[in-house]
Amino acid sequence: MSEQPAPADNILELTDLTKRFGGLVAVDNVSLNIKRGEVFALIGPNGAGKTTLFNNVTGLFQPTSGRVVFDGRDITGSKPHQVARRGIARTFQNIRLFDYMTCLDNVRVGRHVRMKATVFDSLFKLPRERREEERVTEEAMEFLRFVGIAKHADQYARNLAYGQQRRLEIARALATDPKLLLLDEPAAGFTPQEKVELMKLVKKILGRGITVFLIEHDMKVVMGISERIVVLDHGEKIAEGSPDEVRKDVRVIEAYLGKSA
Amino acid sequence: MSTSVFTRLHLRDRIRDRDTAVYSILLILALVFPMASIYATDGTALVSQATRAGTFVLLAIGLNVVVGFAGLLDLGYAAFYAIGAYSYALFASTQLVTLGFGEIVPQLFYNFDQWTGGINAVGGIDQPTLPAWIQGPWSGDGPFQVVRNFNFGGDPVAFYVLICILIAAAIILVNNLYRSRLGRAWMAIREDEVAAAAMGINTVTTKLLAFGIGASFSGFAGAFYGANVSLVSPDSFLFIVSITVLVMVVLGGMGNISGVIIGALVLYYVVYYLIPGLPENVRSLANSIGLSSETTRSLADATQHLNYIIYGGILVAMMLLRPQGLLPSRVREQELKHAAVQEEEAAVEMEHAT
Numbered sequence: 106m107s108e109q110p111a112p113a114d115n116i117l118e119l120t121d122l123t124k125r126f127g128g129l130v131a132v133d134n135v136s137l138n139i140k141r142g143e144v145f146a147l148i149g150p151n152g153a154g155k156t157t158l159f160n161n162v163t164g165l166f167q168p169t170s171g172r173v174v175f176d177g178r179d180i181t182g183s184k185p186h187q188v189a190r191r192g193i194a195r196t197f198q199n200i201r202l203f204d205y206m207t208c209l210d211n212v213r214v215g216r217h218v219r220m221k222a223t224v225f226d227s228l229f230k231l232p233r234e235r236r237e238e239e240r241v242t243e244e245a246m247e248f249l250r251f252v253g254i255a256k257h258a259d260q261y262a263r264n265l266a267y268g269q270q271r272r273l274e275i276a277r278a279l280a281t282d283p284k285l286l287l288l289d290e291p292a293a294g295f296t297p298q299e300k301v302e303l304m305k306l307v308k309k310i311l312g313r314g315i316t317v318f319l320i321e322h323d324m325k326v327v328m329g330i331s332e333r334i335v336v337l338d339h340g341e342k343i344a345e346g347s348p349d350e351v352r353k354d355v356r357v358i359e360a361y362l363g364k365s366a
Numbered sequence: 367m368s369t370s371v372f373t374r375l376h377l378r379d380r381i382r383d384r385d386t387a388v389y390s391i392l393l394i395l396a397l398v399f400p401m402a403s404i405y406a407t408d409g410t411a412l413v414s415q416a417t418r419a420g421t422f423v424l425l426a427i428g429l430n431v432v433v434g435f436a437g438l439l440d441l442g443y444a445a446f447y448a449i450g451a452y453s454y455a456l457f458a459s460t461q462l463v464t465l466g467f468g469e470i471v472p473q474l475f476y477n478f479d480q481w482t483g484g485i486n487a488v489g490g491i492d493q494p495t496l497p498a499w500i501q502g503p504w505s506g507d508g509p510f511q512v513v514r515n516f517n518f519g520g521d522p523v524a525f526y527v528l529i530c531i532l533i534a535a536a537i538i539l540v541n542n543l544y545r546s547r548l549g550r551a552w553m554a555i556r557e558d559e560v561a562a563a564a565m566g567i568n569t570v571t572t573k574l575l576a577f578g579i580g581a582s583f584s585g586f587a588g589a590f591y592g593a594n595v596s597l598v599s600p601d602s603f604l605f606i607v608s609i610t611v612l613v614m615v616v617l618g619g620m621g622n623i624s625g626v627i628i629g630a631l632v633l634y635y636v637v638y639y640l641i642p643g644l645p646e647n648v649r650s651l652a653n654s655i656g657l658s659s660e661t662t663r664s665l666a667d668a669t670q671h672l673n674y675i676i677y678g679g680i681l682v683a684m685m686l687l688r689p690q691g692l693l694p695s696r697v698r699e700q701e702l703k704h705a706a707v708q709e710e711e712a713a714v715e716m717e718h719a720t
Contacts, residue, residue, distance in 0.1 A: 163564060165560065165563075165564070184563070184568075185560075185563035185564050186563050186566045186567055186568045186569070189563075189564060189565060189566030190566050194564075194565075195564055197561065197564075201558050201560065201561040202557075202558070202561070203553065203554050203557035203558055203561065203562075204557055204558075205553075205557060205697040205700060205701060206550070206553055206554070206557060206697075210550055210553070213550055214550050214551065214553075214554045214562070214565055214567070215565050215566075217547055217550065217551055217554075217565060217566055217567055218565065218566030218567070220547050222546060222547050222548075224543075224548060224575060224579070226546075227542055227543055227546030227547060227548050227549070228539050228542055228543060229539075229542065230542045230546075234546065237547075238545075238546070238547075261700065263704070277565065278565075281565060281566055
């Protein structure tokens, strides 16, 4: 693999990605390209295979066939921690925080992958480990401030309000220094006010040079922030384009509302 | 409101404060105990016992890394204890973590009899000494050597001091780990393995590290044990040792080092004092209330036979009374509290539904 293309335009390329569970085809031959620095949305009815697609990208599942190329590198079949190291971070549809760790520690776990301390350093609290811990604590606080929950730094994650938990999950993901951030239904269960704030937050994330790939049900959010949309139904890609194009697409309307008689 | 105040900011300080108190008490006890017991009993038998208890404290601190921090189960823990003891025994004299491994290692030592003496055990192990360059030129037997060669041989207090130092070192090292990158990674895996992996933690190597570090403490304790009793036999490392140490950790309060130390001491007392001493106590009790010598004997025999049942009963009672452990970590306490609240809510819902 020496023909490494110079910084590719596409941060993520999925080629003919298929994931089967026994007889069920959860993701069926999906190809898509995500450009550096855009907000790309994945929508579709429940059970369309959106989260499965995320899991295939982040290494939680091994795709049955097809390729995942991230930042010019083939990462098909990589382990989750390898994917995270390469620079893909994610949040989960049903929030998966470390419940009985403080918010600060949650974010510091996110920083783990960018830390260098060895077991030996930690065991004997060597000066370089101390310095790194101090630095990482500062950085973690910075991430908490970025998402606006710094004042809860020392609370257990499970004691946060729902919306704050979603924010904390984003902060934890950002702490891994990702190039690509996958958000799995970040606005689920949000009030309209919270949705507006979330959209602002996504813009801010974009401002840091991070590409955002999100799954979302709420059309206002999707149409409001994403530049391009792919629609999945029964594991198949049925439409791709700008929000306006997708909104008018017949197959999309059918998938959501059923065929008109 | 009250819950949020409880969990806010002072959480850490409160844990530190409680730990500081426990450690201070333990330190004072450790200092006073040898003097008091030698003064009271005019002998060092109790100090030797305390040293044995200290070995278990060291074992429990190590296992706490595996069970309490990383949330893993290690049933072959005594194997490393055995390996440590035999390593010391073999080198100092003339050395996967499954239930299977825990069983294999003692069997191996049983059967490798040309080296380990089989069931006859390795005896006459040399006692540790300090190297001459530490002791200085003034030690020894020559004319200018005014101090006796320092030797642990035959002095239980020396071993007692050594185990106290080892425990103190272990506490510091394990605490350092707990408050490090690795400690957080263990906690994260315990809380949610999938999320931990998605955050870039290599769950396999991190878990192996927990096993490895736990095992190294176990091995260390084993080496100390070998040096201390200067006789290692496979019987000292049976499966029951793994279980006992595990119970020490759970009983003391998983994940909380000071709790685990207390748990180890309490359970050591129960297993090696209370239970073996029971028949004798029952006998004297029966005697003093004037039962016939026949009934006295049968009662004592019955307690003897029911040893393990009584032990089990004590464990069950302790788990019922304090499921979170004697001195639980705050996390564990909260987990159980929330679980209880959820159960109650579920029960209430069920009632409404019917």
